[in-house]
Amino acid sequence: MHENQQSPLFRLSGVSKSYTMGEVVVDALKGVTLDIFSGELAVMLGASGSGKSTLLNIIGGLDVASRGEIFFHGKELTASTELELTSYRRHAVGFVFQFYNLIASLTALENVQLVTEIADDPMLPEEALGLVGLENRMNHFPSQLSGGEQQRVAIARAVAKRPEILLCDEPTGALDFQTGKLVLEVLEKVNRELQTTVILITHNAAIAGMADRVIRMRSGEVYEDHRNAQRRPPSELEW
Amino acid sequence: MVAGKHRTLLTRKLLRELWHHRAQMVAVGAVVACGIAVFVSMSSVRYSLEATRAEYYSRYRFADVFMQLKRAPEYYRKTVARIPGVASVSTRIVADVTLDVPGLEEPATGRLISLPDYGNAPILNDLYIKSGRSLQPGSDNEVIASQPFLEANGLRPGDRLRAVINGHMKELRIVGMGLSPEYVYEVQPGAFFPDNKHFGVFWMGRRSLESALDMSGAFNDLSLTLSHNGHEDDVVSELDRLFKRYGSLGAYGRSDQLSNRFLSDEIKQVGIQISFLPSIFLAVGIFLINIVLARIVAVQRPEIAVLKAMGFSNRTIALHYLFFALTPAILGSIVGSVLGAWLGKGLMGIYGDFYNFAHPLYYFRFQEVVIAVVLSVSSAMLGAFGAVRRVVQLPPAEAMRSEAPKLYRPGIFDRAEIQKHVPVSVRIIIRNLERRPWKAALSVMMIASAVAILIAGRYTYDAVERMTEVEFTEKHREDLTLLFNDSMPVSVASTVGSYKGVLEHEYYRDEPVTLHSRHRSRRQTVRGLASGGGLQRLIDSNGRRHALPPEGLLMTTELARILSVVPGDTVEVEFLLGSQHRRSVAVAGTLDEILGLSAYMDIKSLHRLAGDGGAVNGAFLRIDTSRARALYSEFKAMPGVGGIMMLKALKKSFDDLIAESMLTSTLILTIFACVLAFAVIYNGARISLSERARELSSLRVLGLTKKEISVILLGEQAVLTLFAIPPGFLAGIGLSVLLALSLSSELYRLPLVFNSYNFLFSFIVVVSVSVVSGFAIRRRLIRLDLIEVLKTRE
Numbered sequence A: 001m002h003e004n005q006q007s008p009l010f011r012l013s014g015v016s017k018s019y020t021m022g023e024v025v026v027d028a029l030k031g032v033t034l035d036i037f038s039g040e041l042a043v044m045l046g047a048s049g050s051g052k053s054t055l056l057n058i059i060g061g062l063d064v065a066s067r068g069e070i071f072f073h074g075k076e077l078t079a080s081t082e083l084e085l086t087s088y089r090r091h092a093v094g095f096v097f098q099f100y101n102l103i104a105s106l107t108a109l110e111n112v113q114l115v116t117e118i119a120d121d122p123m124l125p126e127e128a129l130g131l132v133g134l135e136n137r138m139n140h141f142p143s144q145l146s147g148g149e150q151q152r153v154a155i156a157r158a159v160a161k162r163p164e165i166l167l168c169d170e171p172t173g174a175l176d177f178q179t180g181k182l183v184l185e186v187l188e189k190v191n192r193e194l195q196t197t198v199i200l201i202t203h204n205a206a207i208a209g210m211a212d213r214v215i216r217m218r219s220g221e222v223y224e225d226h227r228n229a230q231r232r233p234p235s236e237l238e239w
Numbered sequence B: 001m002v003a004g005k006h007r008t009l010l011t012r013k014l015l016r017e018l019w020h021h022r023a024q025m026v027a028v029g030a031v032v033a034c035g036i037a038v039f040v041s042m043s044s045v046r047y048s049l050e051a052t053r054a055e056y057y058s059r060y061r062f063a064d065v066f067m068q069l070k071r072a073p074e075y076y077r078k079t080v081a082r083i084p085g086v087a088s089v090s091t092r093i094v095a096d097v098t099l100d101v102p103g104l105e106e107p108a109t110g111r112l113i114s115l116p117d118y119g120n121a122p123i124l125n126d127l128y129i130k131s132g133r134s135l136q137p138g139s140d141n142e143v144i145a146s147q148p149f150l151e152a153n154g155l156r157p158g159d160r161l162r163a164v165i166n167g168h169m170k171e172l173r174i175v176g177m178g179l180s181p182e183y184v185y186e187v188q189p190g191a192f193f194p195d196n197k198h199f200g201v202f203w204m205g206r207r208s209l210e211s212a213l214d215m216s217g218a219f220n221d222l223s224l225t226l227s228h229n230g231h232e233d234d235v236v237s238e239l240d241r242l243f244k245r246y247g248s249l250g251a252y253g254r255s256d257q258l259s260n261r262f263l264s265d266e267i268k269q270v271g272i273q274i275s276f277l278p279s280i281f282l283a284v285g286i287f288l289i290n291i292v293l294a295r296i297v298a299v300q301r302p303e304i305a306v307l308k309a310m311g312f313s314n315r316t317i318a319l320h321y322l323f324f325a326l327t328p329a330i331l332g333s334i335v336g337s338v339l340g341a342w343l344g345k346g347l348m349g350i351y352g353d354f355y356n357f358a359h360p361l362y363y364f365r366f367q368e369v370v371i372a373v374v375l376s377v378s379s380a381m382l383g384a385f386g387a388v389r390r391v392v393q394l395p396p397a398e399a400m401r402s403e404a405p406k407l408y409r410p411g412i413f414d415r416a417e418i419q420k421h422v423p424v425s426v427r428i429i430i431r432n433l434e435r436r437p438w439k440a441a442l443s444v445m446m447i448a449s450a451v452a453i454l455i456a457g458r459y460t461y462d463a464v465e466r467m468t469e470v471e472f473t474e475k476h477r478e479d480l481t482l483l484f485n486d487s488m489p490v491s492v493a494s495t496v497g498s499y500k501g502v503l504e505h506e507y508y509r510d511e512p513v514t515l516h517s518r519h520r521s522r523r524q525t526v527r528g529l530a531s532g533g534g535l536q537r538l539i540d541s542n543g544r545r546h547a548l549p550p551e552g553l554l555m556t557t558e559l560a561r562i563l564s565v566v567p568g569d570t571v572e573v574e575f576l577l578g579s580q581h582r583r584s585v586a587v588a589g590t591l592d593e594i595l596g597l598s599a600y601m602d603i604k605s606l607h608r609l610a611g612d613g614g615a616v617n618g619a620f621l622r623i624d625t626s627r628a629r630a631l632y633s634e635f636k637a638m639p640g641v642g643g644i645m646m647l648k649a650l651k652k653s654f655d656d657l658i659a660e661s662m663l664t665s666t667l668i669l670t671i672f673a674c675v676l677a678f679a680v681i682y683n684g685a686r687i688s689l690s691e692r693a694r695e696l697s698s699l700r701v702l703g704l705t706k707k708e709i710s711v712i713l714l715g716e717q718a719v720l721t722l723f724a725i726p727p728g729f730l731a732g733i734g735l736s737v738l739l740a741l742s743l744s745s746e747l748y749r750l751p752l753v754f755n756s757y758n759f760l761f762s763f764i765v766v767v768s769v770s771v772v773s774g775f776a777i778r779r780r781l782i783r784l785d786l787i788e789v790l791k792t793r794e
Ligand SMILES: Nc1ncnc2c1ncn2[C@@H]1O[C@H](COP(=O)(O)OP(=O)(O)OP(=O)(O)O)[C@@H](O)[C@H]1O
Pocket: A019, A021, A026, A027, A028, A046, A047, A048, A049, A050, A051, A052, A053, A054, A055
């Protein structure tokens, strides 16, 4: 649990994103103002098209806002160059997506090494894989792993650099109930043991139970932002 | 109605996707266009040369059979006309003389040919008078001169020059400029290359030539045409029988007529090029279409399924994808035809400069375009076959699933210990190459073929350069050659050495003989050279010097092959002049010369063999250049000299005429090879990019810089390119050897020379092309949409 008076890890103010396609302008984000604190596990909920992914991608430096400002540790991300954003992703951000996006030609271990080779203060790749419970599958190629295992490799790859924030866009979207839970447990463990800030997008309201904080979005705006009194372990979640 | 609507929607899909893949389509089309351009230009030039020649020969009544002799009475013309199979006969007086040309310091050589008096057109071998007029009947000193000679010397009808005819200086007045089918390739006997400044053909009234040469009532040159049922061989042997005692060197048909022979060889060589390069370009085109279309189909599997589910017939869908191959092929063949017509016209212009046609015409036939389109369409179909078959065979449900993931298993590389020390990005490169060896091999093969064309394209240039180096420099140390009108006894000729300024001189003897070996025989000149001399050396195509054996014949490998003899065998030498006796001589050795067919003997043993006490036909001279001017004017007036050959002038004329046009064609080939290399390398990289966009985006998300992912993608292309270079070099050598073999004839054999500079050049070209294509790909890498890719399933 963190106190609100502590200076936030991220400070978003009036972040908007609009896509212009010919004469139609789609406002994916309409002035989102939000603080994200170090060490918290936030779950983001919202209908399809409400702008969750857009927001996450902007926070992660994959996309840039049309208007508004984002500060990370007090530094304005929105003023960063392309190269600075790359370096930001390289050192500070870990991503986990619905589709695992592993490199097919590299083994589990090598997929993790990909990141540890370029990070400043990484874990040992073996350690990262141990964290997700795959120490025995290190030399397998992605095609030799199940979906859940692949997603755990993706998480290991994301956390191996010891990121300050882990951004997960529907990480369980392609997985069944049991496997999904396993993945959530790993994420919870990473948050708990490494104090990594986690933002987790999901369509599954039940998952909100494991969070410190639940952010709900609707048509490009944050319409509800509340803190859970208590986090429930993922194993107790039911859906 | 619905079907029609669907069709227009499919067309719209096709057009949009063609536009999306435009760079790849252009690359494929360009390769096809290059192949078609070579095909169309070469086949239209061949046709144009053949048609121009046929038209020229028939319109100016080019003879079928020719014969030179010492002197025969004119009444033999009637005898010849009665030989069965002979249609019409023409007798002439032909003589080579030394010329003093205004504005030309060196002496030149003129070939004087008699024309009928009284202004009648000759029965055979007529002239095309391009400007000026024909001879006035009864005029004594009027001549018509050949166009190349006049142009090279800046002379015009109305100008005068002097000739030494039979020891007398005679002033000739040029009244016309003409061309004859006999001298389409106007070259001095004994020389292989034209030197229009120093050799020209002149036509003169028969009466005045008769009196100048003391040839009244006689002739020394005979030509005839055959009737429809006439057989060349029969007529030739009858002529040989009739004229043996008149010093005939033997009759021969068009195929041995020097000018026609050069022209025929040229046409044959053009013919070889019709299939040679285009087949390489089209083969690469087929492979390119194959990989491009395979990729498009792989990406569009789900769409194909949807189309099938919607009820589109297999035929419609197959046709849809076939159009991805047909569009660049058809556009390529049209562009190639236009380019080919343009190149062909230019090439025909070069041939028109080199060969003296009265009316060189470039014919571009629609037929050529049809063949071009058929060729490229069938190549496209062949290239598209695999991919389109996959489209047809795809069951609608199956197609909804993406293609089975490539299975990665530990490969050779993974077992190697070094891999632990290799950065992950390099491991990605190596694994990708290792896991799809066929695809890598295909890319390597295609890039290698571009390297090979670069090398082979420059090979011919180098071979010809080497040829001139050997023929004009290494082989000859003399500055000029004096050709005597008739063979002279050594005692008479030995005055040559006494001229002031002649540093070295060396006589040679050219003896016309027939060589017999079992049932084979061949008319041939045996050249007798001074043994200890060395003004003319014997150099083979590899640049090695051969010594003249003291006894026996040394002949070129090609002649030995024709006679089917090897060193140690004996041949019968039948002398055609003088006593006309036969002697056996041993074949002492063979050498592989570049030009022509030759047989050499030590001059003394040749004299002995001839049994005539010795006679010479000419002399090689090395002169003091400061005395050249004085020497030239003495030679101009020297009796008995029928011609003078200047080596340096020959070389210069060769360089001007041939080297320039070869440079152009080498340049064109180089450009085409670059197009090929670019198309192959760029398409390879584009396909890799398409296959791996997702992977590369993931790497970008993980924080790899644009530079780092470029290294992974372009590194793979670089490895393929580097791997292609050694086999490309080998294939280039192979292609050059093939080219040398197919372009060689009895007239010359291309020496095998491999200039290391060319290999370096090809290397640099291919690397630069890769770099350019790398930059083009990098632009796409930079624009890679990170989010787009991550939204979708693999
Ligand atoms: N590249 C784009 N071009 C145009 N519009 C876009 C683009 N990307 C997103 N949008 C629009 O922005 C809005 C927000 O999209 P976003 O992907 O953030 O939604 P989401 O909340 O993640 O939805 P889902 O739960 O379906 O993933 C949508 O209306 C979408 O259509």
